[in-house]
Amino acid sequence: MKVKLIAFIALITLSFSATAQIDRSIQPTPGPAPKVKLGKVKKFTLKNGLQVIMVENHKLPRVSANLTIDNPPYSEGNKTGLSNMMGSLLGRGTNHITKDEFNEKVDFLGANVFFHSTGASARSLKKYFPEILGLMADGVKNSQFTQEEFDKEVKVTLDGIKSGEKSVTNIARRVEDALIYGKNHPYGEFTTKETVGNITLQDVKNNFNRYYKPNNAYLVIVGDINPKKTKKLVKSLFKDWKKGTIPASNIAKPTNVTTTEIDFINMPNAVQSEILVANNINLKLGDKDYYAALLANAILGGGGTARLFMNLREDKGYTYGSYSSVRQSRHAATFRATASVRNIVTDSSVVEIQKEINKIRYQKVTADELKNAKAKYVGDFVMEVQKPATAARYALNIARFNLPSDFYENYLANINAVTIDDVQNAAIKYFKGDKARVIITGKGIDVLKNLEQTVDYKINYFDTFGNPTTKPKMSMPIPAGVTAKSVVDAYFKAIGGKDKVLKVKTLLMKSTTKVQGMDLSLEIKSAAPNKQAVIVSMMGNTMSKQVFDGEKGYSEGQGRHIDLKGKELEEAKKKSTLFSDTSYATGTLKRIEPINGKNAYVIVSGDTEVFYDMASGLKVKTITTTKAGGKEVKSPSSFEDYKEVNGIKFPHTIKRKMGPMNLVFKIQEIKINEGVSDKDFQ
Numbered sequence: 001m002k003v004k005l006i007a008f009i010a011l012i013t014l015s016f017s018a019t020a021q022i023d024r025s026i027q028p029t030p031g032p033a034p035k036v037k038l039g040k041v042k043k044f045t046l047k048n049g050l051q052v053i054m055v056e057n058h059k060l061p062r063v064s065a066n067l068t069i070d071n072p073p074y075s076e077g078n079k080t081g082l083s084n085m086m087g088s089l090l091g092r093g094t095n096h097i098t099k100d101e102f103n104e105k106v107d108f109l110g111a112n113v114f115f116h117s118t119g120a121s122a123r124s125l126k127k128y129f130p131e132i133l134g135l136m137a138d139g140v141k142n143s144q145f146t147q148e149e150f151d152k153e154v155k156v157t158l159d160g161i162k163s164g165e166k167s168v169t170n171i172a173r174r175v176e177d178a179l180i181y182g183k184n185h186p187y188g189e190f191t192t193k194e195t196v197g198n199i200t201l202q203d204v205k206n207n208f209n210r211y212y213k214p215n216n217a218y219l220v221i222v223g224d225i226n227p228k229k230t231k232k233l234v235k236s237l238f239k240d241w242k243k244g245t246i247p248a249s250n251i252a253k254p255t256n257v258t259t260t261e262i263d264f265i266n267m268p269n270a271v272q273s274e275i276l277v278a279n280n281i282n283l284k285l286g287d288k289d290y291y292a293a294l295l296a297n298a299i300l301g302g303g304g305t306a307r308l309f310m311n312l313r314e315d316k317g318y319t320y321g322s323y324s325s326v327r328q329s330r331h332a333a334t335f336r337a338t339a340s341v342r343n344i345v346t347d348s349s350v351v352e353i354q355k356e357i358n359k360i361r362y363q364k365v366t367a368d369e370l371k372n373a374k375a376k377y378v379g380d381f382v383m384e385v386q387k388p389a390t391a392a393r394y395a396l397n398i399a400r401f402n403l404p405s406d407f408y409e410n411y412l413a414n415i416n417a418v419t420i421d422d423v424q425n426a427a428i429k430y431f432k433g434d435k436a437r438v439i440i441t442g443k444g445i446d447v448l449k450n451l452e453q454t455v456d457y458k459i460n461y462f463d464t465f466g467n468p469t470t471k472p473k474m475s476m477p478i479p480a481g482v483t484a485k486s487v488v489d490a491y492f493k494a495i496g497g498k499d500k501v502l503k504v505k506t507l508l509m510k511s512t513t514k515v516q517g518m519d520l521s522l523e524i525k526s527a528a529p530n531k532q533a534v535i536v537s538m539m540g541n542t543m544s545k546q547v548f549d550g551e552k553g554y555s556e557g558q559g560r561h562i563d564l565k566g567k568e569l570e571e572a573k574k575k576s577t578l579f580s581d582t583s584y585a586t587g588t589l590k591r592i593e594p595i596n597g598k599n600a601y602v603i604v605s606g607d608t609e610v611f612y613d614m615a616s617g618l619k620v621k622t623i624t625t626t627k628a629g630g631k632e633v634k635s636p637s638s639f640e641d642y643k644e645v646n647g648i649k650f651p652h653t654i655k656r657k658m659g660p661m662n663l664v665f666k667i668q669e670i671k672i673n674e675g676v677s678d679k680d681f682q
Contacts, residue, residue, distance in 0.1 A: 041395040042227050048243040049215030052234055053395045055222045057388035063129040063223030064389070065136065067119040070216050070400055072249040073186035073331055079198045081191030085153055086207045087117030091139035092149045099149070102135060115139055119217070126224040130233055137237040145208070150201045157196050168267045171464045172274035172441035175265050178466035179437055180278050180334060181254045187332050188254075192465070215243035218399060220392045254280045254332050256435045262350070262451070262459045263437055266444040266472040268594040273346040273442030277337040277353050279432035283328045285401045290328065291414045292426035297326045298373040299423070300360050300431070301337055305372070307356045308337060316352065317631070318345045320660075326430060330401070335430050343446035344634060347454035350438055357433040364420050377415050444472040445593055475591035476599065487601045487612050488585040494617030496648040504528070504648070506676035507578055511654070511665040522665060525680045526578050533680045548572045549681040581619065584610050595620055618642055618649070645670045 042054045076082050091113065093099040106113050111124035111132045120140055124132040164170040174190045181188030219238070221230060256279045283293060301308035301324025312322040322339035337357060341349040384390050385408075394408045404410075438457060440447070448471070452459065463469045492498040507526045512519055521537040534546045544557035553564035553572055564572060575583070587605030592614065594600070600611040600620055611621035623636045635658065639651035652667040 041391055043395070044231060046214065046235065046239055048239065048241055049217070050238055050241065051218045051399060052231070053218060053220045053392055053399070054225065054227050054230055055388050055392040055395075056225055056227055057222065058224050061126040061224050062123065063126055063221065063225055064121070064123040065133055066121045066220045067136070067140065068218045068220070068396065069118045069212060070218065071118070071211055071246055073251060074247065074249045075184060075186050075251065076189060078195055079203060080189040080195040081157065082199050082203055082207050083117040083211070084191070085157060085199060086204045087115060088153050089145050089149055089204060090115035090120070090143045093144045093146070094138045094142040095144065096138055096142065097135075102139070106132070106135065113139070133233065134237055140212070141241050143208070145201060145204050147201055150204060154196060154199075157191065158193060161191065161193055161196070165464070166269070168270045168441055169274060171265065171267060172276070172439075175441065175462060175464065175466045176276050176278070176439050179263055179439060179462070180280065181332055183466055185251060185254055185332065210244070210247060213244045213246060214238065214241045216246050218396055220396055222389050222392045251331065253282075256280050256432055257437060258435065260434055260436050260438065260457050262455065262457045263439045263462055264444070264448070264459055265439070265441040265462050265464060267441055267464070268443055268445070270343070270441065270443040272340050272342055273349075273440055273447055275339045275341060275346065275349055275353065276439045277357065277436050278439065279335055279436045281326070281333045281335050281430045283326065283333040283430060284330055285328050285397060286403045286407060289422065289426050289429065292418045292422035293326050293430050294377070295370065295373045295415070295418050296360060296423045296427045296431070297324055297335075298376065299365050299369050300324050300356060300427070302373070307360070308339070308353065311352050311356055312339055312341070312349060316345070316348070318342065318349050318352070322353065335432070342634070343443055344450075344632065346440065346442060346447045347450040350440070350451070350455055354433055354438075357431050360427045361424070361431055361433060364424050367420065370418070370420055370423060374415055374418070378412055381412060445474055445591075448472075448474065475593065478589060478592060482589065482601070484587045484589040484603045485585045487589060487603060488581050490617040491581055491612055491619055494649070495642070496644070500647050501579055504578055505673055508669070508671040508675040509667065510669040511667045513663045513665045515661065515663070525676045527676055527681070528578055530573060530575055531681045547681055581610070646672045648672070
């Protein structure tokens, strides 16, 4: 007992002593940058010029090999896609093994071997590595290019191009690169149906023989290896790989616009806008202000705590994320700030992105922002250098970029040496807010009107292939004689006829959806002219209930009862609950707009836009605008899979977007003039 008491007193004393010695109101000064010790790297070069980097690590009985062919970029012109096709055909059979035998052997050994236009990779267990590296070497040196495999690859490539034409993101990336680098620059070229049609099998062979050479290549081997044995293995496998003269590449550096402009690509099927603010820069790994540029970017848009993210997502709620990047390169470096935003806030998002870019250029960052950015880089770097693959990658970078041998040993010291002034100077130099392209890929009808009113920049228009074009039409002309009433009449005719609709006195509709993996049930009971009860249940329990008896109403949920009052009560009295389209006939026919590739009439009725397919007459979509917290919130619903019930067509799939959730309601049951009584509205 005495021993325990003494220990307890000692603990208390120590606690008070520690408290007395530390003033927690004073922030501790940061210590020196951690000393970084990279894994040991062993290097040698074959007579054919292949540079080999080895990192020995015995934690797991696995080995990986990565071949990088470091050729300068070159233009493919009217045969763009040639090098990618060559890379895809590598390894599909050699002089020594068929394609099927090759694949079967790799699968049998539980390994991976991949080839691409600028190299290859292989991974396996240690005991199989000599055989797997041999298969990779055979593919690198002796790949056969057959007409049969070439024809297959052409078809796959064309199918990929065709499917990609419907993707807003795919089109955005394609045109963005074409505008930033120029369509004649290797980084701005893109593969099309026409360029694929210009490529022959002989072109593929010529490309392989011209550019796939060892004298500009690096082979990195990491894992459970014996360096002496591995060196002997590499020599035996790659010494007969013949070197050659790599053609010179004289590619002009991309240039920036003289003043900031908006480049708009119209995509009628876009449900959100892809925004990119970009400019070309001259920045290479190891440049004097490289570290300041990294930290400036980290503060601006480097992650979930950076300024762009905090502004556009956390504060404004425009997007799920907004980021920026500094892409260093020996040939064509860029700065980019991106966001995918709702159509309605495209103009506001451009304003906010530009505001943040200009703010970091013209106002110094805070000491805390710089400290936190440095801490993150230090933490990430220290974690990364624990991996053996990192030592190999860093050794490769030192060789490729002709860096000092101690470049990464001094990396953290250089990061910590960056000052607030350095950050601002780097931001001014590399974030060209005044000479940037603001590239927007989106739906012109939804975006351009607000964009023109909000932003002062000149707007240029481009098609989906990066060619200059004219401003898209904001709507199609409405045919003479077509009105909101005639559109609604056509809808009633399409669903079965107005005479049948008028005979409907009550309606019961049950549907289900899933929310976070759980089943949610929705039951709606309606009676003419405006009675309605809506019950939401989950796992058999009623979550919420809303009732209106034609004169008064209420909602219940989470133990609360709220009576319907004021404007909401008046709106409920006016509303037709059975077929709301009746009231849309008095709305305004605003425009014709494409929806999923089909044209639709758009009627505006109060706070709701209603879309009716021009061909079928059926209602396909509604967008209701409400205000929440001083912000406008648009709630779209789409209607699909129309089926007859008692001679009237009803949509049996209803998709609703509620905040971040996309709910798909499947109709389970519809009853007309049965299953509903006055009790349901009490």
